[in-house]
Amino acid sequence: MAVAQLGSLTRAARHLHIEQPPLSRQISSLEKEVGFDLFTRSRTGMRLTELGSVLSRHASRIVEEINILDSIIEISRREYNHKINIGLADGLHNLDRLIKSMMVMRSFDSQVIFGLKHDCNENIIAMLKDGAVDVALIWGEVDDDNFTSRIILQEKIFAVIPDKNSKKNSFYQSIYDVDYKHILSPSKYRNKYFGDMMENLFPPESAVKTNLNHDIDLLSLAPMVASGAGCGFVPELLTATSVNGVSYVEVRGDEAICVASLVTRREILPPLVRTFLSSFS
Numbered sequence: 577m578a579v580a581q582l583g584s585l586t587r588a589a590r591h592l593h594i595e596q597p598p599l600s601r602q603i604s605s606l607e608k609e610v611g612f613d614l615f616t617r618s619r620t621g622m623r624l625t626e627l628g629s630v631l632s633r634h635a636s637r638i639v640e641e642i643n644i645l646d647s648i649i650e651i652s653r654r655e656y657n658h659k660i661n662i663g664l665a666d667g668l669h670n671l672d673r674l675i676k677s678m679m680v681m682r683s684f685d686s687q688v689i690f691g692l693k694h695d696c697n698e699n700i701i702a703m704l705k706d707g708a709v710d711v712a713l714i715w716g717e718v719d720d721d722n723f724t725s726r727i728i729l730q731e732k733i734f735a736v737i738p739d740k741n742s743k744k745n746s747f748y749q750s751i752y753d754v755d756y757k758h759i760l761s762p763s764k765y766r767n768k769y770f771g772d773m774m775e776n777l778f779p780p781e782s783a784v785k786t787n788l789n790h791d792i793d794l795l796s797l798a799p800m801v802a803s804g805a806g807c808g809f810v811p812e813l814l815t816a817t818s819v820n821g822v823s824y825v826e827v828r829g830d831e832a833i834c835v836a837s838l839v840t841r842r843e844i845l846p847p848l849v850r851t852f853l854s855s856f857s
Contacts, residue, residue, distance in 0.1 A: 583621040660848050661691040663700040663709035666767065666794035667814040668836060673728065673856060674713065680855040688848070696766040696793040704839060710849045712839040715794070715811070716769025722842055728856065729836040731811040734824040736801045750829035751777060751809065758806030766793040770834070774809070777831060798822050811836075 581588075585603075589596040607614050614628035624632055660681075668674070669692065681688050693703060697714050704712040705722065718725050735754045748754055759778055764771035792800055795817070797808040802821035811834050815824040838856055840849065 583623065585622060658685060658687040658848070659689040659691060660711065660852055661693065661709040663703045663712040663714075664692060664694045665697040665700045665712070665714040665836075667811065667817070668713040668715075669694055670813050670816055671713065671729065671836070677852060677855040681852055684851065685848075696762075697770075698765055698768060701839070704841060707841075710840070710846070711852060713836060714769075714839055715767060715834060715836050717835065717837050718839050723839050724842050725837040725839040727835045728838045729813075731813060731834050731836065733809045733827050733832040733834055734812055734815050735827055736798050736808045736810055736822055736824060738801060738804070738807070739821055739823050747826040747828055751827050751832050752829075754807060754809075754827070756807040760792065760797055760800050760806045760808035762793050762797065763791055766791070770794065770809075773834070 585596055585600060589599045592599065603614065610631070612627050613625050614631065615622040616625055662674075664674075678690055681690075691709075693700070693709055695703070697716070700709070700712050700714055701718060703709045713728075717727065733751065735748055735751075737754070737756070759774060761774035762770045794810055794814055797810055798814075798817060798819040800806075801808055802819055809827070809832075810824070812826075838853070840853065845853075
C-alpha cells in the first residue's frame with residue numbers, strides 16, 4: 577500500500593524504514609500468489625494496474641477495520657485492567673464501608689472505574705455466578721461451593737409500621753411485640769435470606785401470618801406498609817430511605833439481627849478485585 581500511495585519503491589522503502597530489495601521481493605511474491613501484476617513499472621515509478629487498484633481498495637478497508645479493532649481492544653484492555661463491577665443488593669449502596677473502600681481504591685489508582693449494579697438479593701447472586709459482576713454485597717450468606725464469602729456487617733432490624741401507630745412505641749423489646757396480624761415478607765426468589773428469616777420467626781402455625789403473595793423486595797416493603805398491607809421488618813441501613821406514611825421503630829430482641837456478606841467467585845481473582853477485597857477488611 578505504501579508503494580501505491582508514494583508511487584515509488586525507493587520512497588516506500590524509505591517510508592517503511594526497510595531496505596528496497598526485501599520490499600521488492602514481497603511485492604513479487606504477492607503478485608505470484610494472486611496470479612497477476614499489481615503494478616506497472618517505468619523509469620518514473622510504479623503505478624497500480626486496474627486489478628491492483630481493486631485489490632488495494634479492499635486492502636485499505638481491511639487495514640482500516642484492523643486499526644479500529646486494535647483501538648477497541650486497547651480501550652477494552654485498559655478498562656478491564658482498571659474496572660471492577662460490584663453487585664449491590666437492596667440498600668447496600670448506602671454502606672459506609674463500600675464508599676470508604678472505593679475512596680481507598682481511587683487513592684491507589686486514579687483510573688479505576690466502578691460499575692455498580694443494584695438489584696434484589698437473588699438477582700445479584702445470579703449476576704455473580706454468570707460473571708456480570710466481580711464482587712457482590714448481599715444480605716445473608718451464600719451456601720455454595722462456587723463462592724467464597726465473609727460477613728462484613730451485622731445490622732439491627734427495625735419494624736416498618738404506619739405512621740398512625742408510631743407513637744405507641746419508641747422501640748420494641750422483641751420482634752414478637754409488634755402488634756400486627758399480617759407481616760410483609762420479601763419474596764424468596766427476591767430475597768431468600770429474609771424470606772426464610774420471617775418464616776422461621778413466624779411459622780405457618782403461629783397467629784401472625786406472613787404474606788408471601790406480594791412480589792416485593794426490601795426496598796418496596798415500606799411503600800407496601802404505607803398502602804396499608806401490613807407491617808414489615810428491614811435492616812437499619814434501609815431506614816435512611818424516607819417513605820411518606822411509615823415510621824421505623826427499633827427492635828431490640830436478640831433475634832432482631834441480620835447480616836450482610838461480601839461474596840466472590842471461588843477462582844483466581846484479578847489483581848484489582850483482590851485489592852478491593854483487601855481494602856474492605
